Amino acid sequence: MFKLSCLSALLGSLLACSVAHAQIFQREMGAFDLKLGTTPTRSMAQGLVKPSVVGSFHGGLDLSHDSGFYVGQWSPSMGISPGKDLEIDSYMGFKQPFDQTLGYEVGLIRYSYPEVTTPDSQELFGGLTLLGSRFGIAFSNDPDKQNNTLFADLSGNQPFGVGISLKYTSHQFNTPVAVDGGYVGSFTDWSLKLSRPFMGIDLDLIYSDSSLSGSGCSAYAGHNSQCDGLVTLKAEHAFY
Known part of the structure; x- marks a missing residue:
């Protein structure tokens, strides 16, 4: 690389x-x-x-x-x-x-x-672009787990001017992770993002969740910011 x-x-x-x-x-x-x-x-x-x-x-x-x-x-x-x-x-x-x-x-x-001892990881991806929308799949090899991701960005078709993007990933640990009451060998997580510009501001509404809950969340190491269901509203405005 x-x-x-x-x-x-x-x-x-x-x-x-x-x-x-x-x-x-x-x-x-x-x-x-x-x-x-x-x-x-x-x-x-x-x-x-x-x-x-x-x-x-x-x-x-x-x-x-x-x-x-x-x-x-x-x-x-x-x-x-x-x-x-x-x-x-x-x-x-x-x-x-x-x-x-x-x-x-x-x-x-x-x-x-570069500044920490975390090992590097690699990801192979591919996909299709159809009428402005993107559909893809990726396979990655992290030091502790394997990840398979499906994602879609429906930019080519925006009802009411709302952009839609989705991501779904399955994670398989190389070694099951111990949690209270047992072990976690695999899990899935997903996210849905709705985007729309409004009066010069880019608004994003994001919902994310995973298949883990309770004590199992101690093993979570996925794409989302947290294990449980989360709704995030983000607003961005250009300064230049």
Whole structure:
């Protein structure tokens, strides 16, 4: 897998608190297209890079070629805020349309934590783009478990101007985790996000939950911020 040492320098001009609206700076360089921004810009990777950016500085870059190949890095946390470690999600892949309504994409993501001893992990993803909506699947190999993810972003069909995205993941521990009253060998979690702009503000309503409950939640290590059902309302406004 690759490392782009220039990430930190490029992010110097892109650092933005999570209350800021996503900003994308784009420049064409011959057959290459470079994007810098405060949100992931790659279609499939955007649904898979770690989404937790609340209270942290974040940003990334994406470099694509006319042939369909691309590489990029996204940092959901620059390690500046208290309790937040530096994380770099590096990805590479290939994207091509079949025609004007249908396309495909495959790629690989590596999650790394340079400042801590947490081992790196990898994720293989692929999917289809149909009429502006994205449907994908991913397989990842974490140090302690295996994860299989299904995700969908229905951007191509927004009833009443509301964007809809969904994610469902099954997690299988390499070794069952002990909890009060037994062991947890596997679990699932899911999330549903509704998004709509309103008077210059991006509003997100997010519901997340998992198959664990009670004492079993002590074994939870999934995508959501907590094990039990949670409803989150998030509002973002552009400062620049």
